[in-house]
Amino acid sequence: MSGTALVIDAVTVEFGSFRAIDTLSLAIDFGEVRAVIGPNGAGKTTLLDVISGITQPKKGRVIFGDATDVLRAGESQIARAGIRRKFQKPSIFEGLNVRQHIEIGAQGGLKWSLSRAELDQRVAEVLDAVGLLALANRSASELAHGQKQWLEIGMVLASNPSVLMLDEPVAGLTDEETERTAALVRSLKRADRAIVVVEHDMDFVEQIADRVTVLHEGKTLFEGSMANARADARVIDVYLGR
Amino acid sequence: MSSIWSDRPFLAVLAAVLAVALSLVTSIAVPFGLSAYLANAIGQLAAFAVLALSLDLIWGYLGILSLGHGLFFGIGGYVVAMYLLKHSFEVTGKVPDFMQFMGWTAFPFYWAGFGYFVYAALVAVAVTLLISGVFGYVSFRSRVGGVYFAIITQALVYVAMLLMFRNDTGFGGNNGMTGFAVIFGWPIGSRGVVISIAAISVVVLALTMLGCRLLLQSRFGMLMIAARDDEVRLRTLGYDTLLLKLAVWCLSALIAALAGMLYVPQVGIINPRLLAPDLSLEIAVWVAIGGRGHLIGAVIGAVLVNAIKFWLSAAAPELWPFILSGLIVLVVFVFPNGLVDLAGFRLHRPLISRLSSEPAELNR
Amino acid sequence: MIRSLALVLWVLVVAWCSTAHAMERADLIGKVCGDAAAMGEAGRAMIDIAAEGSPDDRAWAALIPRSVMDRKLSCDATGAVIASADGSVDALTRAARSAADGSRSPLLSLKNRAMFETADAALALRSSPDPARRAAALRTLERQASNLPEQLFEAAGRDESNPGLKAQISAVAQGAALNSPDMDKRIAAIGRVASSPDRRALALVGPLTNDPAYGANTDFRRAVDAASAAIRRGITIGDMLATLYNGLSFASILFMAAIGLAVIFGLMGVINLAQGEFIMLGGYITWLVQEALRLIAPGLLQWYLIIAIPAVFLVTAAIGIVLEAILLRHLYRRPLMSLLATWAVSLFLINLVRVTFGTQNLQFVTPFYVTGGVPVIGDFIFTWNRMFAIAFAVVTLGLTWGLMRLTPLGLNIRAVTQNRTMAGCIGIAVRRVDMLAFGLGSGLAGLAGLALAPIYSVNPQMGQNFVIDSFMVVVLGGVGTIAGTIVAALGIGQINVLIEPLWGAVAAKVIVLLMIIGFLQWRPEGLFAIKGRRK
Known part of the structure; x- marks a missing residue:
């Protein structure tokens, strides 16, 4: 499966008089890993908020797959349609243990679709993928920061999403953990899945991204390969620095 | 939440409650058992404990603080009082005081059918579900939560109190309803009946504890805790938290109404002061003192605080508000997780770590 | 000659x-x-x-x-x-x-x-x-x-x-x-x-x-x-003006009770359930000033309402600061527990005053400047006691606005309200700002009590009658905005007095509550919420 996964069509988001996203248009294809980078306040996280339904834009549309207008749906509907997102700040349930997180992520909705056996298998697969299998019965509150990041990735991964959005997946991680995360993201790449990563770590981005979009003041400044982005004068000016 | 069999503190408290129930049941049969006075006090404590459980369910496990749970307690209480008055009237023929006061000779039309307990109970369920459902739906839909939700529920119970203070509503007005004579055809004041109601209350408490415990260890309970810890996260995993919260909220309201139905026959009176904002706040205090997010914490808190209150209201009523405020400050400073800290119970670890801090979000 | x-x-x-x-x-x-x-x-x-x-x-x-x-x-x-x-x-x-x-x-x-x-x-x-x-x-x-x-x-x-x-x-x-x-x-x-x-x-x-x-x-x-x-036209206009005037005076009291609540809530996320008791304390301190004048300077007795202003503000602000310092600062990350803690304070203060002064209403001298009024039209009399409360609220509003907009403390309060962590990072003494803001909020509530003294009965329970209405003002107005508090206080005050003659005071309260719940469907964060990215 290929084609366009997400179309962001002339979206504008305003907070009071501040325009966080300014008539931004963007298309993300299935099968690609897209990195969205840019300085603080460029609108990266707000973009993910719009796609996941947390923030309603003032204008514009977001189309998922062939026809689903994301903006007409609530957050949980969007998630059930197959768009999942990891938050910038690791968001986990401190009252639950690791395996319960994956169970919740795998079921995705108040109607439980998977049988016990299917669920157990899925949980084992995902925990293995994010490297937390040994900690399955540990409370999430006891995990280290990096483990929490992975747990959240596992949670959003568990339902096999078509669109996977990762907001700063390596923030606060050690180099070794970053390396492992990069490998994990690469392994998640599939022809029927679009992956969107927001990140400040340029080396990490270079390792994983097929294309990068550079946002600046709510607009697209550049779109293309990471190598080209590093060479682009405007990108260097506003973001990468000389 | 882990299996019930590994939760020893819970089992210990449940066993104690069942033991009390057993001693009450045997006291009905033998004349030298517990006195009616003591049984009545125990029964009232059990009703309060059920009420505390209802609040703990939504506050401790869903993170929603209601400062208006007295409203549902009051609904249960008022409905059962209506049953008792109508039933007593049908048996003894005595016109209730509030009707004499208003100069009425016939019951208002909406009292029809209240002579039947089953009907009254159905009305209690229906009214509780209606009010909690509508209020919960509009609040959770617009994502009102945290402190906002707490003070709006407080306003809700306050407004309900003002309504019930009116004499023309046909619910007893500011004097409330009292003078219950008969329950299920039995004289309500006799020792056997008093002890029976107390025994039923304690049994209901045990069943409520068990029911809540089983709910919490189910998948549904898991989702409740997830919603408490990070609702946005749960929603963006595909779960409609509105339905989840609404279901638990309505269940909690029903349990509170059940507590009211147990309470009023034992105190023999209901008046609008049951709907005072202070009582609703006090429920939260019982739970906080006992230990929010522990079922046994709610039970222990309610029983302990009310036992002290019973004792002081005879010994030194002036002192009670000072003791209560002192207890709250004690909980805030010394036992942030409530008295379960003091007991040093080895509880389920995830809960303990979570309880020391609420989500810092204010109104989301 | x-x-x-x-x-x-x-x-x-x-x-x-x-x-x-x-x-x-x-x-x-x-x-x-x-x-x-x-x-x-x-x-x-x-x-x-x-x-x-x-x-x-x-x-x-x-x-x-x-x-x-x-x-x-x-x-x-x-x-x-x-x-x-x-x-x-x-x-x-x-x-x-x-x-x-x-x-x-x-x-x-x-x-x-x-x-x-x-x-x-x-x-x-x-x-x-x-x-x-x-x-x-x-x-x-x-x-x-x-x-x-x-x-x-x-x-x-x-x-x-x-x-x-x-x-x-x-x-x-x-x-x-x-x-x-x-x-x-x-x-x-x-x-x-x-x-x-x-x-x-x-x-x-x-x-x-x-x-x-x-x-x-x-x-x-x-x-x-x-x-x-x-005559009928005059009566109608007069009644309308009287309603508006009563609504305005009620709104003034609500505003003064709520502005402190709103500032504190915006700053710390704490709803102070003892706010009503600060109003009550304001009333009692006013009475104490009156009694002191009676003993020391009977010639100034008429002026007790004016002389009490600094005393009321400073004493209630000091009590607020002490409260913040010993109790509330431990609760900023636990807003729901802070509700219970402030309720404990409220319970304590009510009963302390009850034990000390008794439950009866305090007797106040009615000074000449709040006596009588000017008949305007119809049966509408422009009474000075209500005018006192309104003028007092307007002055309070002006001073609060000035404090928030023009002084370093106000700047700090606004900074901490918007982003506590960042404000701390750039060197604002966040704890001190909290303390002073809590003092300010408490002092303003105390002044509301002073303004109430000529038109309301002052007793240990009086705060309870205002506190829920003031919560509603904060909920409706939005967190920590003066403009929201004014609009919400005016709205709730006016709606209350408009509905009261039609269906009674209880119906007014019910309708106001329902309207607020309905309003929150439309704007869950209140009238003047500061928008921003969530999470």
């Missing part, structure tokens, strides 16, 4: 008057002693004296009607003698003398007796030093007001010193003129009545539609219709 000339002139005038009146007085005594017709004339003459006579004449005549009615006046050959407990005097000269032999007390006919009673009342109204006696006289005259000379009420109204009685006199006068036999006078009177449109005026003009003249005389009918329309 001029003054002495004027004095001479005055003496001359008085002398002339007294000689002229000496003859009239003798004539009057003669008529009193005459036949029934003459006695009737005497009665009318005395009423005229009451209406137009000099103060001297009135004082002189005042004794006569009652003496005749009580048969204390005897006529003899030289004139008449009035008997009293202190001995008898000559009716004309008031020199002591006893009646000659063969004197007789004139007997009043039924008609003349009524006339003399009226004369007695008219003279009493004009010359009695006792307001109760004047009021009684007015009641007597009211029944036949239309038959009495207009000048009587005009003069009595002009000279009357008691404001209540003065209003009554003018009411009676208007009523009299309305029923005057002279149609022009009636119509003129209708116009005069309509010029102060209130319910009393309507009660005067309304019944005139049943008057025979209403059907017979077009001018009269037109005048009555125009007048009652004008």
Whole structure:
């Protein structure tokens, strides 16, 4: 499966008089890993908020797959349609243990679709993928920061999403953990899945991204390969620095 | 939440409650058992404990603080009082005081059918579900939560109190309803009946504890805790938290109404002061003192605080508000997780770590 | 020079008057002693004296009607003698003398007796030093007001010193003129009545539609219709203004109670359930200041409301700061527990005050500057006590706004409200800002208590009546915005007073709550929420 996964069509988001996203248009294809980078306040996280339904834009549309207008749906509907997102700040349930997180992520909705056996298998697969299998019965509150990041990735991964959005997946991680995360993201790449990563770590981005979009003041400044982005004068000016 | 069999503190408290129930049941049969006075006090404590459980369910496990749970307690209480008055009237023929006061000779039309307990109970369920459902739906839909939700529920119970203070509503007005004579055809004041109601209350408490415990260890309970810890996260995993919260909220309201139905026959009176904002706040205090997010914490808190209150209201009523405020400050400073800290119970670890801090979000 | 000339002139005038009146007085005594017709004339003459006579004449005549009615006046050959407990005097000269032999007390006919009673009342109204006696006289005259000379009420109204009685006199006068036999006078009177449109005026003009003249005389009918329309319009406007005014004063109190709550909530996410008790403490400190003044400086007692302002603010602010420092700072990350903790404070303060001062309402002196009011239109009186609360709120608003916008503390409060962590990072002493802001919020609540003292009962429970309304103001207004608090306070205050007369106070509260819940469907963060990215 290929084609366009997400179309962001002339979206504008305003907070009071501040325009966080300014008539931004963007298309993300299935099968690609897209990195969205840019300085603080460029609108990266707000973009993910719009796609996941947390923030309603003032204008514009977001189309998922062939026809689903994301903006007409609530957050949980969007998630059930197959768009999942990891938050910038690791968001986990401190009252639950690791395996319960994956169970919740795998079921995705108040109607439980998977049988016990299917669920157990899925949980084992995902925990293995994010490297937390040994900690399955540990409370999430006891995990280290990096483990929490992975747990959240596992949670959003568990339902096999078509669109996977990762907001700063390596923030606060050690180099070794970053390396492992990069490998994990690469392994998640599939022809029927679009992956969107927001990140400040340029080396990490270079390792994983097929294309990068550079946002600046709510607009697209550049779109293309990471190598080209590093060479682009405007990108260097506003973001990468000389 | 882990299996019930590994939760020893819970089992210990449940066993104690069942033991009390057993001693009450045997006291009905033998004349030298517990006195009616003591049984009545125990029964009232059990009703309060059920009420505390209802609040703990939504506050401790869903993170929603209601400062208006007295409203549902009051609904249960008022409905059962209506049953008792109508039933007593049908048996003894005595016109209730509030009707004499208003100069009425016939019951208002909406009292029809209240002579039947089953009907009254159905009305209690229906009214509780209606009010909690509508209020919960509009609040959770617009994502009102945290402190906002707490003070709006407080306003809700306050407004309900003002309504019930009116004499023309046909619910007893500011004097409330009292003078219950008969329950299920039995004289309500006799020792056997008093002890029976107390025994039923304690049994209901045990069943409520068990029911809540089983709910919490189910998948549904898991989702409740997830919603408490990070609702946005749960929603963006595909779960409609509105339905989840609404279901638990309505269940909690029903349990509170059940507590009211147990309470009023034992105190023999209901008046609008049951709907005072202070009582609703006090429920939260019982739970906080006992230990929010522990079922046994709610039970222990309610029983302990009310036992002290019973004792002081005879010994030194002036002192009670000072003791209560002192207890709250004690909980805030010394036992942030409530008295379960003091007991040093080895509880389920995830809960303990979570309880020391609420989500810092204010109104989301 | 001029003054002495004027004095001479005055003496001359008085002398002339007294000689002229000496003859009239003798004539009057003669008529009193005459036949029934003459006695009737005497009665009318005395009423005229009451209406137009000099103060001297009135004082002189005042004794006569009652003496005749009580048969204390005897006529003899030289004139008449009035008997009293202190001995008898000559009716004309008031020199002591006893009646000659063969004197007789004139007997009043039924008609003349009524006339003399009226004369007695008219003279009493004009010359009695006792307001109760004047009021009684007015009641007597009211029944036949239309038959009495207009000048009587005009003069009595002009000279009357008691404001209540003065209003009554003018009411009676208007009523009299309305029923005057002279149609022009009636119509003129209708116009005069309509010029102060209130319910009393309507009660005067309304019944005139049943008057025979209403059907017979077009001018009269037109005048009555125009007048009652004008009066009704005036009453409607007056009632509307009164409602708005009451709403405004209620909103002022709500604003002062809520602004502190809103600042604290915006800053720390803590809803202070003890806010109502700070209002109560404000009332009690005001009372203590009043009592202290009574002991130390009774001359300044009237000014206690003004003198108490700094005391109330500083003491309640200090209590707030202490509370923040020892209790609330441990709870910023646990907003729900802080609700319970502040409730504990509320419980403690209520009971502390109850044990110390008792549960009864405090007695406040009503200073002259919050007494009475100015009648505006209809039944709307612009009362000073409510105006005090409104003005107080406006000043408080101005100062709070200035503090928040123009001072470093205000800047810090706004910074911490928007982003606590960042504010801490750039070197703002966040804890100190919290403490001062809590003090500010508490002090403002205390001032609300002071403003309430002249219009509300001050007792340990009083705070409870405001606190839930103030919560609603904060919920409606949004977190930590002054503008939101003002709009919400005005809205809730006005809606409350608008609904109250229609369906009662309870319905007003129910409807306000339902409206707020409905409103939150539309704007969950209140009117003036600061928008931003979530999470």
